[in-house]
Amino acid sequence: MIKIFVIGTGNLGGHLCRRFEAGGDLAFAKAGNQKTPVEIQLTGYYNKSGASVPGVSAPRAETLEELPPTDLILIAVPDDKIRDLSEQIPMTDAVVAHTSGNTSLDALSKHKNRGVFYLPQSFSKSRVPDFSKIPICLEWNTATTGDILESLASTMGSQIHHLPSEKRQHLHLAAVFMNNFVNHCYHKSQQILENGAIDPAILDALMEETFAKARSLSPATSQTGPALRNDIKTMNSHLELLPATDRELYRVLSNSIQNEFKK
Secondary structure: OEEEEEEOOOHHHHHHHHHHHOOOOOOOOOOOOOOOOOOEEEEEEEOOOOOOOOOOOOOEOOOOOOOOOOOEEEEOOOHHHHHHHHHHOOOOOOEEEEOOOOOOHHHHOOOOOEEEEEOOOOOOOOOOOOHHHOOEEEEEOOHHHHHHHHHHHHHOOOOEEEOOHHHHHHHHHHHHHHHHHHHHHHHHHHHHHHHOOOOHHHHHHHHHHHHHHHHHHOHHHHOOOHHHHOOHHHHHHHHHHOOHHHHHHHHHHHHHHHHHHOO
């Protein structure tokens, strides 16, 4: 059995608490995973807000100074808080791991068994994730750490990838472009439609086709639009429709497309 304590109960941490409390019998190791599924137990969690996690019966710790017996302490907090929180955790034989895509393993240098348990996915409190479909990227410094992290990932039914910090940072950067920036463009598109009194659902089919073509043809092959065609007249008319605060974004994206395809 792997006993787990979670620090941070935001979008990711809260979902991890609920998944860990469900135990190790909801998912099984996929073909190619090296470790056999094991029982898992959430021993508790900690957050600064003092709020309980909905759907979780494990106790909330009042302090990091006295943690329950555990095999893995998982830090699921914003990147700029990881190193400070790591320093607040007393010296321990347990594995201490963080869930960041952009933070080095060295941020946990205080602890002898340290690792990374990164899930390249977007998490929201209102949407329940299927962890069995989310790849998990692991890094560790000792065999003990590797055994625990691999066993946990296998138990969650996830596809396991071993990535050192430098490669993981590249992955995180790519994920920001694919998810965060694209979602922001979805938001801007919705604003434009609403300002024109048009139901945003009218572009649902386009959204689905854009994703499907990017996967089946590759993003470069499926690129279309006025910037690719160097259609200056259309681009200028678009700029006139946009509020001044959004025109620079339109120009930057159009220039990026033209530079990529040498238009």
